[in-house]
Amino acid sequence: MARAEPTALRSELERFAVGVPPGEEAAALKAFHALKAELNAGQVRAAEREPDGRWRANGWVKAGILLGFRLGRVGAAAAGGPFPFYDKDTFPLRALGLGDGVRLVPGGSAIRDGSYVARGVICMPPMYVNVGAYVDEDTMIDSHALVGSCAQIGKRVHLSAAAQIGGVLEPAGALPVIIEDEVLVGGNCGVYEGTIVRERAVLAPGTLLTGGTAVFDLVHDRVYRREGERPLEIPPGAVVVPGTRPVRTGVGAREGIGLYTPVIVKYRDERTDTAVKLENLLR
Numbered sequence: 124m125a126r127a128e129p130t131a132l133r134s135e136l137e138r139f140a141v142g143v144p145p146g147e148e149a150a151a152l153k154a155f156h157a158l159k160a161e162l163n164a165g166q167v168r169a170a171e172r173e174p175d176g177r178w179r180a181n182g183w184v185k186a187g188i189l190l191g192f193r194l195g196r197v198g199a200a201a202a203g204g205p206f207p208f209y210d211k212d213t214f215p216l217r218a219l220g221l222g223d224g225v226r227l228v229p230g231g232s233a234i235r236d237g238s239y240v241a242r243g244v245i246c247m248p249p250m251y252v253n254v255g256a257y258v259d260e261d262t263m264i265d266s267h268a269l270v271g272s273c274a275q276i277g278k279r280v281h282l283s284a285a286a287q288i289g290g291v292l293e294p295a296g297a298l299p300v301i302i303e304d305e306v307l308v309g310g311n312c313g314v315y316e317g318t319i320v321r322e323r324a325v326l327a328p329g330t331l332l333t334g335g336t337a338v339f340d341l342v343h344d345r346v347y348r349r350e351g352e353r354p355l356e357i358p359p360g361a362v363v364v365p366g367t368r369p370v371r372t373g374v375g376a377r378e379g380i381g382l383y384t385p386v387i388v389k390y391r392d393e394r395t396d397t398a399v400k401l402e403n404l405l406r
Contacts, residue, residue, distance in 0.1 A: 128181075129167065132157050136187040140295075143194070152194050155213065158187040158237075162255065163217065165239035169255045169273035170299050178275075178301050178319060185273060185295040188237065188255050214254055238270075241278075253290055259304070277304035277322065289315035298354055317354045323391055324357050327364040330385050338363065340387040360391040 135154040143151045161167040162184070169188075170180045195211030217234040219225055225240050230248025234240055237254040243261040246252075250264045255273035258264070262280040270276060271290025282288065286308045291299040301319040302308065309328035314320060316334035332338070336355060338347040349355040357363060367381035374380075389395075 129157075129161065132161070133183045136190060137183050139190050140183070140186040143190075148194065151190060152213075155187060155191045155194060158184065159191070162237045162239060165241065165257065168239075168257050168275065170275050170301065178298060180296055180298045182295040185255065185292060188273070188292065189295065191237070191254075217252075255290075255292065255299075265310075271300065273299035274302070275299060276302045277306065279305045280308070281306075282308045283310040283312070283328070285311045287313040287315075289313070291317050303359075316349075319354050319356045321357055321359040321361075323360045325362045325391065325395060326357075327362070329365045330363050331365070331383070332357070332363075332385060336385060338385045338387060339366070339368070342387060342389060358387070358390075361387045362389045362391060362395060363387050 132154060136158060139151045139154060158167070167184055168181060169184045170178050172178050191213040192211055195213030197209050198212045200208040200210040200215060215236050217236045217238060217240070219227060219234065219240070224242030226245045228246060228248050232246050232248045232250045234246070234252040235254045238252050238256040240252060240258045241260040244258050245263045247264065247266045250266065250268045252258060252264070252270045253272040256270045256276070258270060258276045259278040261278055262276055262282070264270060264282045265284045265286070267285040268282045269287045270282070271288050272292045273290060274288045276282070276288065280302055288300050288302060291297050298317040300314050300317060302314065303320060303322040305323045306320050307325045308314065309326050309330065311329050312326045313331045315332065318332045318334070320326065332355060334349045334355060338355065338357065340347065340361070347355060347357070363385050366384050366386035368384045370376050370380045370382060
């Protein structure tokens with residue numbers, strides 16, 4: 124369900140998105156900090172699902188994050204340990220307490236301020252959550268996994284080791300990557316460029332999805348692509364594996380070259396659900 128927007132804050136951020144007038148830097152910074160507080164609390168999001176299932180980007184939220192980069196100055200970032208870090212002072216690490224209900228295992232993980240991490244989320248080291256991201260309840264972010272800027276991750280998702288969920292911060296109106304509820308993202312997967320993975324889908328290890336990827340559905344005999352402003356979507360419950368398709372002309376055909384393509388080989392069934400339940404034991 125879409126949340127009520129803080130209209131006054133939105134109006135301020137949209138005003139500063141086109142530039143900060145001289146003498147109004149303090150007011151712009153105040154609006155940006157108010158946005159970060161709303162993002163940390165999960166009260167506003169970079170993208171939201173409409174009642175009909177479509178996703179829309181909240182461009183004013185992303186514009187507010189970009190404002191923070193313009194206002195920030197590079198300084199020393201306190202991260203602990205012997206290694207120095209330098210970042211924009213408007214984006215420190217997210218402060219978490221025991222009451223947040225997040226399991227943050229020691230070992231070099233980081234969550235950037237201005238992102239939402241819900242109760243029950245498990246963070247295995249080292250992992251990273253970038254600004255504007257939304258990670259919903261009981262999701263596991265495994266070792267070496269990335270949740271990119273403004274990415275939206277649903278409930279009970281498993282992002283396996285080395286999974287990369289790309290960030291989409293610019294342009295402000297562009298839809299970020301969406302991973303809906305109960306999706307299993309296998310190890311070394313990459314999901315980029317505003318791709319939507321619908322609920323309960325499974326991405327086998329090594330699957331790569333981008334805006335230019337064509338996904339072949341062997342079950343329903345169709346091909347899924349990004350079309351114009353409509354992003355690439357993986358259907359609910361689809362099981363996607365890495366595959367190839369042959370080059371049929373020129374030197375590629377003569378040499379027997381095949382090109383990478385993701386393939387939907389089936390949709391979730393009892394056997395797939397059993398494998399997913401085994402993943403849940405890790406929690």
